[in-house]
Amino acid sequence: MSFKMFAAIDAGSYELAMKIFQVSKAGGVKEIDHIRHGIDMGTETYSTGKLSPPRVDELCRILGEFSDIMKAYRVSDYVAYGTSAIRESENTAILLNQIEVRTGIHIEVLSNSEQRFLDYKSIALQGEGFRKIIENGTAIVDIGGGSIQISLFDKDTLVSTQNMRLGVLRLRERLQHMEASVGKYEILIDELVDSQMAVYKKLYLKDREIKNIIVVDDYISVLLRKKKNGGEMRGYAGKELIDRVEKSYQTKGLSGLAKDFDMPEESMLMVYISFVMLRRIMETMGAELIWAPGVTLCDGIVYEYAEKNKMITPAHNFEQDIIACAQNISKRYRGSKKRSETLEQIALRIFDSTRKLHGLEKRERLLLQLSTILHDCGKYISMANLGECSYSIIMATEIIGLSHREREVVANVVKYNHLDFDYYEEMGRYRDLDRESYLVIAKLTAILRLANGLDRSHKQKFKDVRITLKEGRLVITVDTNEDITLEKGLFDGRAAFFQEVYNVRPVIRQRRVIGG
Numbered sequence: 001m002s003f004k005m006f007a008a009i010d011a012g013s014y015e016l017a018m019k020i021f022q023v024s025k026a027g028g029v030k031e032i033d034h035i036r037h038g039i040d041m042g043t044e045t046y047s048t049g050k051l052s053p054p055r056v057d058e059l060c061r062i063l064g065e066f067s068d069i070m071k072a073y074r075v076s077d078y079v080a081y082g083t084s085a086i087r088e089s090e091n092t093a094i095l096l097n098q099i100e101v102r103t104g105i106h107i108e109v110l111s112n113s114e115q116r117f118l119d120y121k122s123i124a125l126q127g128e129g130f131r132k133i134i135e136n137g138t139a140i141v142d143i144g145g146g147s148i149q150i151s152l153f154d155k156d157t158l159v160s161t162q163n164m165r166l167g168v169l170r171l172r173e174r175l176q177h178m179e180a181s182v183g184k185y186e187i188l189i190d191e192l193v194d195s196q197m198a199v200y201k202k203l204y205l206k207d208r209e210i211k212n213i214i215v216v217d218d219y220i221s222v223l224l225r226k227k228k229n230g231g232e233m234r235g236y237a238g239k240e241l242i243d244r245v246e247k248s249y250q251t252k253g254l255s256g257l258a259k260d261f262d263m264p265e266e267s268m269l270m271v272y273i274s275f276v277m278l279r280r281i282m283e284t285m286g287a288e289l290i291w292a293p294g295v296t297l298c299d300g301i302v303y304e305y306a307e308k309n310k311m312i313t314p315a316h317n318f319e320q321d322i323i324a325c326a327q328n329i330s331k332r333y334r335g336s337k338k339r340s341e342t343l344e345q346i347a348l349r350i351f352d353s354t355r356k357l358h359g360l361e362k363r364e365r366l367l368l369q370l371s372t373i374l375h376d377c378g379k380y381i382s383m384a385n386l387g388e389c390s391y392s393i394i395m396a397t398e399i400i401g402l403s404h405r406e407r408e409v410v411a412n413v414v415k416y417n418h419l420d421f422d423y424y425e426e427m428g429r430y431r432d433l434d435r436e437s438y439l440v441i442a443k444l445t446a447i448l449r450l451a452n453g454l455d456r457s458h459k460q461k462f463k464d465v466r467i468t469l470k471e472g473r474l475v476i477t478v479d480t481n482e483d484i485t486l487e488k489g490l491f492d493g494r495a496a497f498f499q500e501v502y503n504v505r506p507v508i509r510q511r512r513v514i515g516g
Helices: 041-048 053-072 092-103 112-124 128-133 168-177 182-205 220-224 239-261 265-285 297-308 318-332 337-353 362-373 386-396 404-418 435-453 485-502
Strands: 004-011 015-024 028-038 077-082 107-109 138-143 148-154 157-164 212-216 236-238 289-291 464-470 473-479 505-511
Touching: 004 053, 004 297, 015 053, 015 297, 028 053, 028 297, 041 053, 041 168, 053 092, 077 297, 092 107, 112 138, 112 148, 112 157, 112 212, 112 297, 112 318, 128 212, 138 265, 148 182, 157 182, 157 318, 168 182, 168 265, 182 265, 212 220, 212 265, 220 265, 236 239, 239 265, 318 337, 318 362, 337 362, 337 435, 337 464, 362 404, 362 435, 386 404, 404 435, 435 485, 485 505
Parallel strands: 004 077, 077 107, 138 212, 212 289, 473 505
Antiparallel strands: 004 015, 015 028, 138 148, 148 157, 236 289, 464 473
């Protein structure tokens, strides 16, 4: 059987982890080894803005050991990602270069939405357990060192996701900075969590009923999956477990808690902070069941690798989750659903008919689709300044699964659908945008502008739109008996930009519908 040895490395806030996998089309993904090393990078980054030289030395030493382990396993491919401790460092570029020079390991930094999306993919990899639990109202609570992410499901579709700076390391650092005794932690954590959850409930929960919480973390998950009283807890628990943790802490303290749950005492403060935070989230949502599948970012990394290399077939439509998130953002800002659907239909048809011209892939098609959904979100703030306001909303709103660069592409496409296009030489003066991204923006903007011009009256006049490319022209044939004087009159300006980008002239042909 042909297989590859693959390594997934997670440079996290309080731990370096590496999983070795055997990956093949026939056998799927099989975990071979899991190496973990505790290293508190998050506390330094969150408090001082960068890692100290001794911490960098420790980081490089461990990664050097990881490199030796990969050689021993004859790993052919690896992916290494850094999360918030590296992402929030003031000298990220210098740090990453030093790591690569000293260890040979290249680390890519994940945006928050990319990181949480990989965690989410690792949960979906659990198959039937995941599909069954999300049949009822479910939230994923992804607890990291720097922040937590709460994602809500409506049946089997991810509909919203929000990030809060309530990570366990960040909370511990805040509490220690206050010089509060551990005895006061519960009250202080409650107040910190309540202040954010009250706003979250008002804006996102509303009347939504949440029965289940899926927890992704490094502390609660370990405890829930430990063998206790001769039986396997299997990662499931109700609120009674949280009550038990709190009661045990109140009567026995952290050392007694460690003995009760057979865990290292040095981990128990983080366990306790995590449980107090989770209790408040459960009470706010009215949730009754916790499921900790025990997955890690490394599982999401290998899932992504196997998916890209067509070694596994996705059991869940993750692209639909990204689209659903965009649709909910549009709904929040009173976007026109009917108008978006018309734009989406026309724009995607243009994209599919001009593949030879633009040379873009499936991922860029998704970015165009998101642009049509969010095309008018800025009108919620200002109809006169629609382009800039739309850009600001998209850049300030997390869309799980999109990188920062991809969000920048969508935001700019929507912006320049409404405003004069800035050329790269002008844009580069005030925005950090690479040339490749700029060209994607130009190509997608040209398509969206053309689609927008075909429905300028916002009345969805065309029953059918057919697009053919011939003799240097993009012929757009529309079936309608309605007056399209407005569309034809305003079409030239939008067609001119399309011609500038693609060197092809779009023209409209109207075909009357008999009996229409």
